[in-house]
Amino acid sequence: MALERFARYIYDCTRCGFCRVWGWEGVEHVCPTYPHTTAWDTEYARGRVRLARAVLEKELDVTPDMLEHIYECTLCGNCEVHCPIELPLVDIFHALREELAGGGCQLQTHEQITFFIERYDNPYGPKPDEEVVPEYARKETAEVLFFPGCTNTRMAPEEVEAVAELFQGLGLDFAIFDDDTCCGFPLYEIGQMEGFRRAAARTMERIRRRQPKIIVASCPACYRALKELYQQDEELRHDFEVQHLSEFLLPRVPGRLKPLVEKVTWHDPCVLGRHQGIYEEPREVLRQVPGLELVEMESHHENSLCCGAGGGVFFSRQDVAVKTVESRLEQALATRARYLVTSCPNCYVRFRQSIRKGRRPIRPASLATLINEVLKHGTDTDASSGD
Amino acid sequence: MTDEIVRRLAEIVGEEHVTDKTFIRAAYTQDFGVQPPRWPAYVVRPGSAEEIAAVVRLANEYRIPITPRGGGSAQEGGCQSEGGIVLETLRLNRILAIDESAGTVTVEAGITFVKLMAELEKRGWKIGIAPSGAMAGTPGAHVSRPGVGWGNIKYVCQGDQVIALKAVLPTGEIISTGTRANPNARPFFRYALGPDLAGLFIGAEGAFGILTEITLRMYPWPKxxxxxxxxxxxxxxxxxxxxxxxxxxxxxxxxxxxxxxxxxxxxxxxxxxxxxxxxxxxxxxxxxxxxxxxxxxxxxxxxxxxxxxxxxTGEEFKQGIAGAVNYFLPFDKLEEATYIMRDIILRHGIQRFAQQMFPEPTGAEHVNLLFHHSGDKEEYAKIHRAIGEMMDKALELGGAPYSKGRQWAPYLEKHLGGTGYWETLKALKRALDPNHIMNPGVLGL
Missing domain, CATH: 3.30.70.3450 (Alpha-Beta Plaits)
Known part of the structure; x- marks a missing residue:
């Protein structure tokens, strides 16, 4: 049983309730989705740990609405950061999902992405006719392989184009992975571990054929899958170096970027920040842009507020995801920054939708699109399509 | 009957604020301590004093016990209910008035302390007492315990900081205390108009009603x-x-x-x-x-x-969930009590424990935390035997429990039963709560 591994921690939860709401030290809510749910105790960490215990002990029948409460969590990890007794809450909640999914309990909305990944290697369904990766970036082998991931390819193709231009502008020997396959992380997040392994194996086989030295990902989910999750599985383990785009760019852009005299704020994607500890690299990349003023939102670094899309919530509870991204957007707007920059297609797409819909006075941009523009042009450019 | 009660509760508070779903009720079976789980039949979350009053009247109609609950972070089982209604106050989370002229702040019962304090701090004010569990704790619950915390010597206890209360009585009437009893007056003086009815609710753990609003003294933020x-x-x-x-x-x-x-x-x-x-x-x-x-x-x-x-403040709980025996003693009893409690703890073979003190002007709260991992049934049984003996001994030594909940109830009855105080409490309970629905069992009532 997946949950057995975490039984000790599940029992250690003291039920102090510090994971519910703070309003202190820049943390308005520890749980980003809780305020946008029906707000029962089972809709934030303390109650979810109680549900994990109920599943562990087979105390309760798993009902559809119980599943809903379990899967309202974005696995963002803010509760884990703020747990005074340092419980591994993300691992507990993931194991809970693994336990449930392994036992055949799955949200209907998640059944579709499971099916799509099995059938098309992509949670968004069959591959469209239009090719996203530019011709010049489609190579069989190259030293640097950019792995765009399914969400960039399908939901933010401008990211793929920007990376191609950026890498070309930097004079790199690179290729962009153009097989339209998903790293499997969406299945990992919802606890479908067998499906994840199958999807990952298919993707890994295709990556191996390319024989890169370095794999670069701008999507934190792909990055975590390739860097950490694949390495935990004997069949998926590999020797490629995996870098997040921000790590990759940091030594390559100093002195090469044109000015952008604008105020910019950085949104820490949960999987990149809290899960992988990458906070400073993207900020350092942004600081390489002459004239750029980097300002922080009220919640940042390990206190950062989730955009609401993670953990499969985007697929299952769009209502919650939309309200959650609004909370984060309010923090971004409060900085009066011109650009809201991130490097996660899930966060970026959610921001873009919300900014466009509300005609908000801020531009969403990915790190790649912004850096590409300042590599090419500098101040007078529009680094996003969201304004 | 169940469906009918859910329907009628929903008519009062709205469908989304009442539940009898088992998996949700599971999260309301325990607090921050070691009391055994108690399963409420319903959880309801009213949004106003009037809704609380209507829920209380319904509880009387069906003779269903009703238990108020704030952040659920006390340790003695005071917010548990076996088969009744748990009434969660967290929707009552507003600051209603900051009266800089009187030096008072009026809040709804379910706001968390940190939110209240952060707002006051922005304006250059503070409250006197804050519980160590301020992240989750609410003024309604804290006053009901009766509320010690950081500030114990200068400000004594939360009960001492109360200027006025608004409460729903066990039969559904809404009352205000202090100057607030005068519909024309603001809350600015507690001992006004007649007997101090706020005292009926302070430390009463919901036995005499449900607090909905609390007016506390506030102080300029110190330089x-x-x-x-x-x-x-x-x-x-x-x-x-x-x-x-x-x-x-x-x-x-x-x-x-x-x-x-x-x-x-x-x-x-x-x-x-x-x-x-x-x-x-x-x-x-x-x-x-x-x-x-x-x-x-x-x-x-x-x-x-x-x-x-x-x-x-939560760090010591890395050692596990704590069975707590927290009680007040005068200064000259503290040393003896520490050794006596320590002996009991060691005699029961408790592996991990902490003894602490939080002095007051006339004595101290003596805190004993007996830790265990909640899956460890053997240790749990030992802790229960030990804390039973410790509560008995604390009262024998002349101690007074801080939070009583259900944990101290049998020991209070054993040591206080038959006294004028005890009989008066019971008479008050009978008079104010004729159907015995308001958090029955706490304090031994």
């Missing part, structure tokens, strides 16, 4: 807050220091988070204008200097703690 730490090797000397500091009212609070044989660690917190703070600190040092068993450790560690106080 300086200074902390320093001492470590002693002799408990008697340390307690004597606490007594002198308390009687001379030199500090905001003294915190004694560690009491081990020949190792007593305590922090003093002094607030005020800089010359005042300097004078008070000097007097504290003069007192401490009389006791060579106590050494000065300086301000660094407690100042670091203070910066992250609301978060770090």
């Amino acid at each position: 300086q807050i200074y902390l320093e730490r001492y470590i002693g090797t002799n408990l008697r000397d340390a307690v004597e220091i606490f007594r002198q500091i308390a009687h001379h009212n030199l500090v905001c609070y003294i915190s004694v988070p560690v009491i081990e044989p020949e190792h007593i660690l305590f922090d003093v917190n002094v607030e005020g204008d800089p010359p005042e703070v300097e004078h008070r600190v000097q007097r504290i040092r003069d007192i401490v200097r009389q006791y060579p068993s106590v050494r000065y450790e300086g301000p660094d560690a407690p100042s670091r703690f203070w910066e992250r106080r609301w978060f770090l």
Whole structure:
């Protein structure tokens, strides 16, 4: 049983309730989705740990609405950061999902992405006719392989184009992975571990054929899958170096970027920040842009507020995801920054939708699109399509 | 019947704020302590005093017990209900008035302390007492315990900070206390118009009604807050220091988070204008200097703690969930009680425990935390045997429990039964709660 591994921690939860709401030290809510749910105790960490215990002990029948409460969590990890007794809450909640999914309990909305990944290697369904990766970036082998991931390819193709231009502008020997396959992380997040392994194996086989030295990902989910999750599985383990785009760019852009005299704020994607500890690299990349003023939102670094899309919530509870991204957007707007920059297609797409819909006075941009523009042009450019 | 009750509760509070779903009720079966789980039949979350009153009237109609619950972070089972309604107050989370003229703040019962304090701090004000569980704790629950915390010496307890209360009685009437009883008056004076009815609810754990609004005193944010730490090797000397500091009212609070044989660690917190703070600190040092068993450790560690106080306060619970025996004693009983409790704990073979003190002006809250991992049934049984014996002994020593909940109920009845106080409490309970629906079982009522 997946949950057995975490039984000790599940029992250690003291039920102090510090994971519910703070309003202190820049943390308005520890749980980003809780305020946008029906707000029962089972809709934030303390109650979810109680549900994990109920599943562990087979105390309760798993009902559809119980599943809903379990899967309202974005696995963002803010509760884990703020747990005074340092419980591994993300691992507990993931194991809970693994336990449930392994036992055949799955949200209907998640059944579709499971099916799509099995059938098309992509949670968004069959591959469209239009090719996203530019011709010049489609190579069989190259030293640097950019792995765009399914969400960039399908939901933010401008990211793929920007990376191609950026890498070309930097004079790199690179290729962009153009097989339209998903790293499997969406299945990992919802606890479908067998499906994840199958999807990952298919993707890994295709990556191996390319024989890169370095794999670069701008999507934190792909990055975590390739860097950490694949390495935990004997069949998926590999020797490629995996870098997040921000790590990759940091030594390559100093002195090469044109000015952008604008105020910019950085949104820490949960999987990149809290899960992988990458906070400073993207900020350092942004600081390489002459004239750029980097300002922080009220919640940042390990206190950062989730955009609401993670953990499969985007697929299952769009209502919650939309309200959650609004909370984060309010923090971004409060900085009066011109650009809201991130490097996660899930966060970026959610921001873009919300900014466009509300005609908000801020531009969403990915790190790649912004850096590409300042590599090419500098101040007078529009680094996003969201304004 | 169940469906009918859910329907009628939903008519009062809205469908989304009432549940009888088993998996949700599971999360309302326990608090922060070691009381066995108790399963409520319903959980309801009203959004106003009027809704609470309507729920209470319904509970009377169906003779269903009703238990108020704030953040669920007490340790003695006061917010549990077996088969009744748990009424969660967290939707009542607004600051209603900050009256800078009177120096009062009026809040709804379910706001968390940190949210209240953060808002006051922005405006240059503070409240006197904050519980260590301020992240989750609510004023409604804290006043009902009756509310100790950081500020215990200067501000005594949360009950002492109350200027006025608004409460729903067990039969559904809504009352206000202090000057607030006069519909034309603001809450600014507690002992007004007649007997102090606020006292009926302070420390009563919901036995006499459900608090909906609380008016507390507030104070200008001090110009300086200074902390320093001492470590002693002799408990008697340390307690004597606490007594002198308390009687001379030199500090905001003294915190004694560690009491081990020949190792007593305590922090003093002094607030005020800089010359005042300097004078008070000097007097504290003069007192401490009389006791060579106590050494000065300086301000660094407690100042670091203070910066992250609301978060770090939960750190000791890394040792597990705690069976708590927390009670007040006068200063001259504290040393003896510490050893007696320690003996009981060790005799029961408890592996992990902590003894602490939080001095008050006339004595101290003596805290005993017996930790276990909640899956460890053997340790859990040992803790239950030990805390039973400890509660009995605490009352025998002349102690007074802090939070009573359901945990202390049988021991209160054993030691107080037949006294005028006890019989009067029971008579009041009968008069105000004729159907015995309002949090039955707490305090032994």
